[in-house]
Amino acid sequence: MKNQVLKVENATMQFGGVVAVDNLNLEIGEGEIVALIGPNGAGKTTAFNVVTGVYQPTNGAVWFQGEKIIENHPQGQMRKLYKGQHAGEYPHVLAPTPDRVTKLGMARTFQNIRLWKSQTVFDNVLIAKHCRSTSNVLSATFRLNRREEAAQREDVEALLETVGLAEVKNELATSLPYGKQRRLEIARALAAEPKLLLLDEPAAGMNPQETDELTAFIGEIRDKFHLTVFLIEHHMNLVMHISDRIYVLDFGKLIAEGTPAEIQNNKRVIDAYLGVAEDA
Known part of the structure; x- marks a missing residue:
């Protein structure tokens, strides 16, 4: 092994x-x-x-x-x-x-799809970047983490391109066909690196x-x-x-x-x- x-x-x-x-x-x-x-x-x-x-x-x-x-x-x-x-x-x-x-x-998906229904495809994936964020309440409040946020958004753009969801990034997650919703859930897991x-x-x-x-x-x-x-x-x-x-x-x-x-x-x-x- x-x-x-x-x-x-x-x-x-x-x-x-x-x-x-x-x-x-x-x-x-x-x-x-x-x-x-x-x-x-x-x-x-x-x-x-x-x-x-x-x-x-x-x-x-x-x-x-x-x-x-x-x-x-x-x-x-x-x-x-x-x-x-x-x-x-x-x-x-x-x-x-x-x-x-x-x-x-580690990152996982679930048997029953668990997407943020009222959020876009892009935001569903961006949320997962939170676990890798180095900002805290103070830096977020005063927008001291702008560079990190910008880098995360670039990473999400690249990830959606890689998994074939870039064209639907601004659509609501629940508007996607079932197969693409599954792919989105996997993309969100991948965003956690x-x-x-x-x-x-x-x-x-x-x-x-x-x-x-x-x-x-x-x-x-x-x-x-x-x-x-x-x-x-x-x-x-x-x-x-x-x-x-x-x-x-x-x-x-x-x-x-x-x-x-x-x-x-x-x-x-x-x-x-x-x-x-x-x-x-």
């Missing part, structure tokens, strides 16, 4: 008596496109939420670019701990918030042509932006065509890991998810 970007170690996420993710272990190397697949309710989005700091895991740890960023052991009451604060007080918990995880170099891009069912609701365009688009942005991509997806043609490796969840448990060819021929995966051929 290339330089490790993400490592999930023994991650468990329990909600009362329901174990949504059960002792999950996975690794993703630099520049890879890795898919997480499984039936509905298998725990895929929950796993994403653990990785990105939305959920504090019941147990386990998340490593990003060689640094442990999230950790919890089942010792006493769960507590929030910002990295570096009171590190010795609760050594069993490390839980940065999603905004801090984003600043570390991630090293790891997490895509939660990016092809959901797309027609075959839009899905083919998205498949090519993901490969293009991986190369142009030097990204590592971790995606959840149900469209098997997309997954099998673009993934370097695939992990398979079923009822929260990892049941298989391998190349697309290995996953396609894995009987346990076929039985649990891909389905058995009629003549089998």
